[in-house]
Amino acid sequence: MDTSPHKSDFVIVNGVRLHYLDWGGNGNVLLFLAGMGCNAHVFDEFAPRFTDKFHVMAVTRRGHGESDHPETGYDIETLTEDLRQFMDVLGIEKAILAGHSMAHIELSHFSALYPERVLKLVFLDAAYNRTTDSYKNMVAKNPLRQIQPPDQGRDFYSVEDYFASVKRSYPAMALIWGEAIEAQGWHEVTQTPEGKIIDKMTEAIEKAIRSTLTSYHPEDAQIKCPTLSVFATASGRDYISDDWMSAEQKVQVLEFFATVNNAWARENVEQFQQNVPQAQVVVIPDGHHYCFIRQDARVYKAMRKFLIG
Numbered sequence: 001m002d003t004s005p006h007k008s009d010f011v012i013v014n015g016v017r018l019h020y021l022d023w024g025g026n027g028n029v030l031l032f033l034a035g036m037g038c039n040a041h042v043f044d045e046f047a048p049r050f051t052d053k054f055h056v057m058a059v060t061r062r063g064h065g066e067s068d069h070p071e072t073g074y075d076i077e078t079l080t081e082d083l084r085q086f087m088d089v090l091g092i093e094k095a096i097l098a099g100h101s102m103a104h105i106e107l108s109h110f111s112a113l114y115p116e117r118v119l120k121l122v123f124l125d126a127a128y129n130r131t132t133d134s135y136k137n138m139v140a141k142n143p144l145r146q147i148q149p150p151d152q153g154r155d156f157y158s159v160e161d162y163f164a165s166v167k168r169s170y171p172a173m174a175l176i177w178g179e180a181i182e183a184q185g186w187h188e189v190t191q192t193p194e195g196k197i198i199d200k201m202t203e204a205i206e207k208a209i210r211s212t213l214t215s216y217h218p219e220d221a222q223i224k225c226p227t228l229s230v231f232a233t234a235s236g237r238d239y240i241s242d243d244w245m246s247a248e249q250k251v252q253v254l255e256f257f258a259t260v261n262n263a264w265a266r267e268n269v270e271q272f273q274q275n276v277p278q279a280q281v282v283v284i285p286d287g288h289h290y291c292f293i294r295q296d297a298r299v300y301k302a303m304r305k306f307l308i309g
């Protein structure tokens with residue numbers, strides 16, 4: 001399952017045990033943070049490509065993977081303090097921070113609080129503001145909320161069957177399924193005493209994280225360091241299933257992405273460019289949210305040019 005050449009270890013910070021991966025390398029620390037529902041292993045195939053120029057690491061936030069899953073501590077202040085103490089414990093004075101999806105909030109708040117500790121920032125389809133009315137409108141109009149995958153509500157008693165259901169129910173995940181997603185997935189599930197496979201993340205933790213995501217106003221305007229932000233605008237095709245979606249449902253999904261979703265995405269691109277005028281912005285048309293996996297060559301090239309020149 002786990003073939004990536006890293007060291008796996010834990011640190012105690014801010015009252016919790018956090019898991020991290022260390023791929024080694026020389027130079028400044030390049031620290032990756034995963035999105036919601038993912039852990040450090042999601043970067044297993046992407047992160048090692050930078051070890052020739054950087055000391056590459058990834059940390060798993062609380063409530064995810066092998067890190068502790070306490071009932072509390074999912075507010076922006078605590079999550080950011082976890083990151084600060086993680087760097088302190090490992091003796092990382094300054095770092096390049098690269099974050100996917102929800103990691104936007106930690107990168108934005110950390111750089112506002114501790115600008116002297118951030119060398120550069122990389123947002124991987126992450127720099128989105130989820131506090132706006134346009135976001136609420138986008139979520140409300142998403143037809144995927146009303147389209148039920150075929151395995152909804154089923155129980156699974158093997159990880160393999162559970163993964164097969166995820167790929168069947170979420171076509172966008174099937175497109176990127178490989179060693180990294182498989183490896184990180186094993187660390188996001190557990191088995192009940194009855195043998196049922198379930199997510200480690202409880203509904204309460206998920207609710208707390210989503211509350212933070214939809215209430216945190218990004219402090220991107222305070223970013224002063226060199227910044228790269230990759231946006232992956234979606235056509236909707238990645239979310240289409242020929243196996244269980246009707247023709248009408250497919251049309252609804254494609255229309256939603258072509259109009260509502262991409263309008264919201266463009267709004268975020270423009271706002272980020274306004275807030276961070278020094279930033280390099282890369283927009284990948286018909287991209288995947290996990291762009292560092294699906295469009296890895298393009299993202300790697302952009303990051304490499306930005307980080308090294």
